[in-house]
Amino acid sequence: MKIVCQKADLQKSVTIVMKAVPSKTTMPILECILIDASSNEIKFTANDMELGIETVVTGTILEKGQIALDAKLFSEIIRKLPDNEVVISSDNRYNTLITCEKAKFNIMGKDGEDFSYLPFIERENSITISQFTLKEIIRQTIFSIAANDTNKIMTGELFEISGSTLKVTSLDGHRISIRKIELKDGYSDKKVIVPGKTLTEISKILSGELDDLVDIYFTENHILFEFDQTLVVSRLIEGNYFRVDQMLSNDYDTKITVNKRYLLDCIDRATLFVKEGDKRPIIMNISDDVMELKISSQIGSMDEIIDVALEGKDIRIGFNPRFLIDALRVIDDEQVDIYFMNPKAPCFIRNQEETYIYLILPVNFIG
């Protein structure tokens, strides 16, 4: 195999596929990037068996073939090369020579045949959205998936299409995040659970531009994202997602409207008194158009008063400040509405149109 590419093109493509290289694995071949120049285009592929990424690299094939190269070493070599034309060639014993200007690197590759190809995905059942939107909805929900595997389903997000609406849901047992967006077209109903890791990695690759589109294909066991010159294939999480609708409610006894930035800054200050792993709540005391926020621990205490527009009853309720911060941080509105029922029931942060709903369970407290 022999190919010629610009360093910048190589670097761009390597950065993309690196997102699917596992940090540790028992199968050394998975630590490689496959350079496939056996057809008419150059493709890089990485695959950790759950998430696979393939991207087309701009360049010229001088001699067809393929080679698997250690991903970390290859990406570091590319990164440190001068900004010029790079030649990558390998012989039939997998000796690989990378040259750029007067620099020559010799490294040992592996047989490309040993590499696990991406599963073949039937290209039907797709939806199209902008890269900007996909990146946004991931950012606005990904924080409330569960971190560990004790309940596999909680480590993913529910992607639900019904008609022309895409609804994305995540939950971790203490809170639920929901984002709804309107699609340009109507589609047949779909309901899949996408691994959180897949979403985290793909949002690092997405351009985030409104004008760039991404096609999403669904099959029984896989989801495929296709955009620019890149394919991202991920396994889906099997099982039935939680029935979130029955946990939601539009009833409330108290509603406040508050400046998001003030509230966020205030809660952020309160976290000074909460050490890692500490479950100390922040207490909200709402009455007479003011909210008093209060937190105290062995280290000290803080209280602060914020103006709110109050509708309904007074309330005194406690929350994990982290959960409030996570939700408030991803809301782009200047003012937010928060709905309460009673000190034992969840609060809801949502807008009128319900394009976002954040449910947060309260924390019991004494005093």
Added chain:
Amino acid sequence: MKIVCQKADLQKSVTIVMKAVPSKTTMPILECILIDASSNEIKFTANDMELGIETVVTGTILEKGQIALDAKLFSEIIRKLPDNEVVISSDNRYNTLITCEKAKFNIMGKDGEDFSYLPFIERENSITISQFTLKEIIRQTIFSIAANDTNKIMTGELFEISGSTLKVTSLDGHRISIRKIELKDGYSDKKVIVPGKTLTEISKILSGELDDLVDIYFTENHILFEFDQTLVVSRLIEGNYFRVDQMLSNDYDTKITVNKRYLLDCIDRATLFVKEGDKRPIIMNISDDVMELKISSQIGSMDEIIDVALEGKDIRIGFNPRFLIDALRVIDDEQVDIYFMNPKAPCFIRNQEETYIYLILPVNFIG
């Protein structure tokens, strides 16, 4: 005690004194910042018993007094406050209240009397240089002090004043770095060993501006840096420094002149094949106005050719690539001269005026 300051002023001063707060200590009082408003100005002090920093804070004293506050907590509170006027008050039981707009923090302080004051330094025997210059000479020598304490003297830098010359030297057994600068005035001879940590921390506080000056005072056991509204006092390292002059030589059999950027980038690429703790050398093969650089390890090999201007004999010599990188990175010249004697003798990277001299020992290699 009761003082009023702007948040920005507090933050600036806290950031400065934090550099002398030890990360771990058996004396809890050292983890504090002393707020001293007992005279006519507000001063913050931190002191880890080796390095002490005192800085004057802009603000108003409403009630004289002093209090010691946990440095980490206090700095985090200040950082998270709104950008406005901050009132800090403490009662005689050390309860401390920090208020800003509608936010109120209650924390427990400690008796300021328990705090270790900075040693008193007689203000004679001083030199004056620009903050820019001090920051530069630290950056250009600090990398070759020894990291661990097995030889205490190697963890510091020699500051040597003779006439109107300041010479700063560091060494770690494999290399020596020397920077010489001309002072505006002549001074009496001085020779002290300043702890590396002191220099690292002070260079983080220095403005780096050519027009800002710093006065440096020397005593038997201490060095004092005075600049802006800040005092930095450090113990000196006791003992006699190595006799570096007898390790230097101006003889050479080979001299090359090379583009610094090319050489640095090339050696940087070579480090890809050197893992942490590996002592694999980079081999320089110099002849006929070209230098071939070569490195090989189990992972692979690299070679690259660089044009040089050669004067004298051909040579083939090996170095720890890290040491070459460290020296080349801090040299601002576009072209550098490197002098060699033979493959067993150190090389010297130095300019004509010898304002910088970097001595690096070669590494033996086979083949």
